Amino acid sequence: MNRPLVATYRLQFREGTDFAAASELAPYLKKLGVSHFYASPIFAASPGSTHGYDVVDYNRFEADLGGDPGFTAMSDALTREDLGLILDFVPNHMGVSPENGWWEDVLAWGRESRHATTFDIAWDAEKILVPVLGKPYGEALADGDLKVVVEPERARFRFDAGGYQLPIDPRSLGHVFGFLEHEERDRLNRRFAVATPVDGDELTERLREHLGDAGFQSALTHAVEAINGDRTALHGLHEAQNWRLAWWRTAREKLTYRRFFEIADLIGVRQEIRHVFRDSHRTVIRLAKERRLDGIRIDHVDGLADPKNYLLDLRQAFQSARRDPLIYVEKILTGEERLRTSWDIQGTTGYEFITALSGLYVDATKEEAMAEAYADFLGEVEDLRGMIKRQKRSIFARNLAGELAYLTGEALDVAARGLSTRDLGPDTIQRSIVEVAASLPVYRTYVGVDGVPTKDVAIIDAAVAEAKSGREVEADEPIEFIGRLLKLDFEEAADVAGALNFTRRFQQTTGAVMAKAVEDTVFYRYNRLIALNEVGGEPDHYGAELAAFHEAMRIRVEDQPEGLLATSTHDTKRGEDARARLYTLSEAPERWETIVAKGTETLGAFRHQIEPLLVSPDPATEWGFYQSLLGVLPADFDPKDRKTLAEIETRLLAFVEKAVREAKRYTSWTSPAEDYESALKGFVSAALDPANGFLETFWQEVQPFVAAGALNSLSQVIVKMAAPGVPDIYQGTEFYDLSLVDPDNRRPIDFSARVKAMDEAMSMPEAFRHWRDGRIKAKVxxxxxKARQREPELFTRGDYLPLAVEGPLADHVIAFARLREEAAAIAVAPRMSLKLLADCGTIMPGEGCWGDTAIRLTGPLIGRDWEDVLDKGMLALDDRLRLGDLPGKLPFAFLLAS
Incomplete structure (x- = not known):
């Protein structure tokens, strides 16, 4: 539990990766140099889950991964290599599945269930809506899709809806027993009719005894057949349940429980209730007590009712076990937003670091040229901020209509008690809620029982002002009323309670509105430079001054010195090296425009008219496709390699389908447009067919971007390894990561190649000259x-010192130092690599290109002996470090003095 924080290594379980595979990987991770193994969710999840975020049991390891024995063996393997374990934990929601015992109990017993308060259910609704039918309920009943089944081996009755099964309330089994021709019929009727939740095990035992009698089992089989053949009786049984089956399309507007985003198969968990918290965290606390857990990553912390107090409860629970593991949260910080230091955690998972990095490598001076090229290709100028606001309105009003209806009801209850607000109607209130949410610049605010933080007052007031200025609501008063609710601005206890209820649910919903509208819609529509369309990113923040990056790092030292530094995750829209390559387009928009123009001409025959005003691919999708193609092609790609081509085609076809469905412009997941999608896939396949003459020419013309992208990739590694925080390495990204969005970024990793790279005796300059194979990234x-292992505190809590660069190529360098007591480090990395390589004519600019460009050293950095971390050796420095003198003539350096 006291291991120094060096770096984490994230591994995705499932899809062929289990505890045994992770155990075998432990020696490699130790050799690589990380300190902590960071595991994706490993608790029991819904059957067939590919990710584990649909957990069904917080206290049971997934059997398919190896169960309890497999976990223990993995834990022991990590301990032998002195590696800590960080678990990805999902407190906000659970999977709605027959494997979820808590959920099954709620469905069977309704509000009398011992778990009735575990989930965020609207118990004032008549029934728990279960939207799993492929057609309206009446049609499903008439078509024979519904039936009762008996599971003799588990001694239970189930209501089957086309393969999806639900528990039957034991008190309603009289509907079945009424068809039973057996002497036990009346006794069973009476016994089950008066049952309570505590009788559950006894009822199961008695039913199992009866099923052991062949005569009873035969009679019950006939009874089940009879009720299944009687649609009226079957409907009567259905109506006697605590749940109601419904058409899947009903979920968005009538769902009676809080979902994760718009996914009906994931139900919100009420972690604010003490017994729920205790029951769901029992195993992770035990693991910490047993010294098998060193840290925990909290998924979707913004979905919780009260994140601050949840994290306080978590910290206290660990401390009660005399342990103090690391706590990280999946929290997306936008704009000027900073991590709430009152949360007392190590930090976020690091999406804000990706945003800061993008500012380093995107050429802000060429934004106008790229904007013009994009607008010319589209034939229109897109308004990103307007697009975002429209999509937030649409997502809230349509996809999350059920949540909006709930909030409207809560607001109306408070409004009805106020003389100045009693005349506000449901439509006005609803539109006001939508406008305030659409105007919110962050994922959520954090108002709760502890009060209204000053930061949130300012955010709410600004959102209210913007909502009023939009004039989507005719009067200011209803919008101001929503602002009062969010600030708990009431005197009467009932009104304050109502405002708290409204605000809790509003805050849990706005994160979903933001994520679905921006990350999962607009980021697939607005394709000017898709490298900026990243989780937590803002595509109209196009490059930044070096000072902005240095300020972001200063804030990291202040707010979260032990926060994770992410560059790729399971949720990023593309791999870190695909982004690094695509950043270079910003340096030459005119050249990129020319390449795209040639492509559109060559592939013109494969673009199809779908309807009068729609072609496939549409311009925005086609512009984005060329970027995606550039991002996914391996650096050592050979256009004549049919096997690699086939793999890339398969990946891109899956990607474009997801991209256009997420964009929701001409097709969607719920209503696929077959003609549009078929034409788009045909276009992609044609682009990758060597016979059509596009791909080979494209690959030749983009080579400058590929080389500059590789230099950006290595620069990004240097910056990440020396920046304040803890580098998080996503599985396999020691080599180039040119992944597309999930599920492409969960493909199996060839770890044998990575193990081999660790053992190869090759100098850093030699590896750099073979940059296309990716080994140089692994070596860096x-x-x-290894440097971070020697001075872990230096790289987390050490001071961050920007270093001035002078000379003709100063704009192509970022340099900074880290200082802590006697230890110090210097990081030097290139930027704006496309122009740098164009001017130098080689990917080795250290060989005579830098001229008199130098880094100015100050104070405690002067007159020390420095170790070259990357390729060994020592050098002594005065007050200047010339770029031409960097060790190995490399265009980057990592120096350490202690």
Whole structure:
């Protein structure tokens, strides 16, 4: 539990990766140099889950991964290599599945269930809506899709809806027993009719005894057949349940429980209730007590009713077990937003670091040229901020209509008690809620029983002002009323309670509105430079001054020195090296425009008219496709390699389908447009067919971007390894990561190649000259981690010192130092690599290109001996470090003095 924080290594379980595979990987991770193994969710999840975020049991390890024995063996393997374990934990929601015992109990017993308060259910609704039918309920009943089944081996009755099964309330089984021709019929009727939840096990035992009698079992089989053949009786049984089956399309507007985003198969968990918290965290607390857990990553912390107090409860629960593991949260910080230091955690998972990095490598001076090229290709100028606001309105009003209806009801209850608000109607209130949510610049605010933080007052007031200025609601008063609710601005206890209820649910919903509207819609529509369309990113923040990056790092030292530094995750829209390559387009928009123009001409025959005003691919999708193609092609790609081509085609076809469905412009997941999608896929396949003459020419013309992208990739590694925080390495990204969005970024990893790279005796300059194979990235990563192992505190809590660069190529360099007591480090990395390589004519600019460009050293950095971390050796420095003198003539450096 006291392991120094060096770096984490994230591994995705499932899809062929289990505890045994992770155990075998432990020696490699130790050799690579990380300190902590960071595991994706490993608790029991819904059958067939590919990710584990649909957990069904917080206290049971997934059997398919190896169960309890497999976990223990993995834990022991990590301990032998002195690696800590960080678990990805999902407190906000659970999977709605027959494997979820808590959910099953709620469905069977309704509000009398011992778990009735576990889930965020609207118990004032008549029934728990279960929207799983492929057609309206009446049609499903008439078509024979519904039936009762008996599971003799488990001694229970189930209501089957086309393969989806639900528990039957034991008190309603009289509907079945009424068809039973057996002497036990009346006794069973009476016994089950008066049952309570505590009788559950006894009822199961008695039913199992009866089923052991062949005569009873035969009679019950006939009874079940009879009720299944009687649609009226079957409907009567259905109506006697605590749940109601419904058409899946009903979920968005009538769902009676809080979902995760718009996914009906994930139900919100009420962690604010003490017994729920205790029951769901029992195993992770035990693991910490047993020294098998060193840290925990909290998924979707913004979905919780009260994140601050949840994290306080978590910290206290660990401390009660005399342990103090690391706590990280999946929290997306936008704009000027900073992590709430009152949460007392190590930090976020690091999406804000990706945003800061993008500012380093995107050329802000060329934004206008790229905007013009994009607008010319589209034939229109897109308004990103307007697009975002429209999509937030649409997502809230349509996809999350059920949540909006709930909030409207809560607001109306408070409004009805006020003389100045009693005349506000449901439509006005609803539109006001939508406008305030659409105007919110952050994922959520954090108002709760502890009060209204000053930061949130300012955010709410600004959102209210913007909502009023939009004039989507005719009067200011209803919008101001929503602002009062969010600030708990009431005197009467009933009104304050109502405002708290409204605000809790509003805050849990706005994160979903933001994520679905921006990350899962607009980021697939607005394709000017898709490298900026990243989780937590803002595509109209196009590059930044070096000072902005230095300020972001200063804030990291202040707010979260032990926060994670992410560059790729399971949720990023594309791999870190695909982004690094695509950043270079910003340096030459005119050249990119020319390449795209040639492509559109060559592939013109494969673009199809779908309807009068729609072609496939549409312009925005086609512009984005060329970028995606550039981002996914391996650096050592050979256009004549049919096997690699086939793999890339398969990946891109899956990606474009997801992209256009997420964009929800001409097709969607719920209503696929077959003609549009078929034409789009045909276009993609044609682009990758060597016979059509596009791909080979495209690959030749983008080579400058590929080389500059590789230099950006290595620069990004240096910056990440020396920046304040803890580098998080996503599985396999020691080599180039040119992944597309999930599920592409969960493909199996060839770890044998990575193990081999660790053992190869090759100098850093030699590896750099073979940059296309990716080994150079692995070598830089491993060497940098060794430096962090020696001085872990230097790289987390050490001071961050920007270093001035002078000379003709100063704009192509970022340099900074880290200082803590006697230890110090210097990081030097290139930027704006496309122009740098164009001017130098080689990917080795250290060989005579830098001229008199130098880094100015100050104070405690002067007159010390420095170790070259990357390729060993020592050098002594005065007050200047010339770029031409960097070790190995490399265009980057990592130096350490202690």
């Amino acid at each position: 990563t491993a060497a940098s981690l």
